[in-house]
Amino acid sequence: GQNIDQPTEMTATEGAIVQINCTYQTSGFNGLFWYQQHAGEAPTFLSYNVLDGLEEKGRFSSFLSRSKGYSYLLLKELQMKDSASYLCAVRDSNYQLIWGAGTKLIIKP
């Protein structure tokens, strides 16, 4: 079966750095996405990785290792507005997105 694993919840301090991990087992791989979802709102796109390595976009970076079935999202200089759920999704061999349950990130002042 297909599986995406993420921690259920993480807590971090404003101004700090946090790393959210995602491991996956899917039938085929055609890219990995990270989305942010604030409570009661729709998911919004953060990043896309298809090759191994680090993609940096401002305060957010995403890393991929296809051989290990592993990705992480790195958030720097945390702000209170970063309190949200972070969803990892993998595009499988049928080009459908398989979603993790999401990691709820709580930022404390």
Place this chain on the structure above:
Amino acid sequence: IAGITQAPTSQILAAGRRMTLRCTQDMRHNAMYWYRQDLGLGLRLIHYSNTAGTTGKGEVPDGYSVSRANTDDFPLTLASAVPSQTSVYFCASSDSSAGGSTQYFGPGTRLTVL
């Protein structure tokens, strides 16, 4: 209209009733999707359409039907609602279904079936 709109925003429905959730996008995207999101579970694909005139079944299609008569609209119908269909429903669209094409989501419909 900018992006994707969904209607209604929320709905309480009696079991056994028929309900259509509406989704419209103005980005001229070819592909559209319906997901449900339940607490503790990831988004689960109900149905999808790679282009107008075609539809396909996702992971959890039972009890739901869709149509794609044109590029912009992708309604989801519950023929006879059951309590297990209580969920938040998101419609999404993307330029294509391949590669790095990003999915953009509507604001969601919160459905309660009693």
